[in-house]
Amino acid sequence: MSAGEAATEAETEAAFDAAMARAGVTVPEQWRSGTLASFRELRALADLVHDASRPVAHEPSGAYRMRAARHG
């Protein structure tokens, strides 16, 4: 699947199982449905933070600062 394509349910479940296995987390079976729903929701949010229009060298970087702290 390439970026921007919607994942099928089977692909999402496969990605979920792979992520949990990699993290070493065993999901209790009765909690699987909600954990998978949260995973799906979080992946959609993560897609939003990837802004292809942002140049790779563009600051700000991860060095967070409070610009407005200079006021007052």
Add this chain to the structure above:
Amino acid sequence: MAEPTELHELSVAEAGRLLRQGSITSIELTRHALYRIHAAQPALHAFVTVTDERALADASRADLEFARGVDHGPMQGIPYALKDIFHTAGIRTTSHSRLMADHVPAEDAAVETALRAGGGVLVGKLATHEFALGGPSWELPFPPAHNPWNPEHFTGASSTGAGAAVAAGLVRVAIGSDTSGSVRGPACLCGTVGLKPTYGLVSRRGAFPLSYALDHIGPLGWTVEDVALATQVIAGHDPHDPSSVARPVPDLVRGLNDGVRGLRIAYVPGWFRDDPALDPQVPAAIERVLAGLRERGATVGEVTLPPYRLFNACGRVIMAAEAFAVHEADLRARPGEYGRFTFQRIAAAAGLSAVDLVQAYRLRQELADAVDAAVFAAHDGHDGHDGHDGHAAHDAYDVLVAGTGLVPAPRLDAFGADWPPPRALSAMQTIPFNVTGHPALAVPTGLSAEGLPLGLQLVGRAFDEAAVLRAGAVVEEITGHPLVRPPL
């Protein structure tokens, strides 16, 4: 002397005045608070632990010091409570979780140290969503807090007991934490005031972390003045908290009665105008408040900010990734000991990548700069101001008005078995200012037709809590909300 039945209606300042006059004692105030806490507990479940003995000892000490002329400031002799994520030496601190049900810390959190040094009286530890995340759950060692305006309804976000305790008049002030809105959400849905201070103003040391980048500590109080006085006591540099900022804390109370004449207020209705979850009573109440602010001499202008969904995505990616980092070992070793909602919310972050988090951190700075550029910087109408084009000419605004909860408190039984709940149950627009770090004050705007609180938030420049508190005091004057208590 004040009638005992009215003691809980004394503001922090009023009680302080009477304590210093000798008209009341801290023991009287504290016994009254403890009586009300125990009486309300079966209906509200606001407290995880009530610290009766400690409270009476604190109160005796405060009275003794008043008698000796020793004055530690505005919280001396005043009962308060802490969300149960704040470490309290020798007192159980559970984070409302089975995993920490017997945890007794050896040291106090920084806010508790400040309040103790200020002569405050700790009456107990308050209910929270598990680890300040989770949701309203009945499977945990302690029941969820219930909303005093209608106990069948939700209290809103994780400082649940704090919202319930302040609204019910059990304490005037409670300390909560706010990572995506957990001070302002309960303040909004329970009809109290709540301040998320600027990132770095209040030390987080000794508060169980949820998200290192987004956690803020702040007070809920019945009035803006109560919140200002509590903030004055807990704010200040802590060299043991790397996020703490070394700068003097201004007087947060002196300007409370200065009014809003000449204040420039921005309004951002675009964040919720088209949200299908929006209850029209919410913007109607905000518009009434804005009209009142205009009548009192403020100018109000609409601003456009980056889309709310970007702030939400940025904040929730950071919060989830960092929460996973906090809980990684226990998620592996003891998954079944978490509550269902907590596990489902945190474990899902296993699907985030390092790249997701880096991009979210980058977006965070862009969004913080965008708020400063659109609201708190002046524009001459030409292009290129601070790298952002398209702003109409205007002077810098002093305060931004935004929505808090887009719906009144939903019913507790509307939450399903699994996370996530229906969208309308979590329709809060608080996370943008955890992302940016600006101070944000939740203030009630009145009651819905069903008798449930509505609210707004006032946002200021970094470290300009004084401006939002000053505006908040006028909002209180417009709504008259502090005069209305829930029908307990």
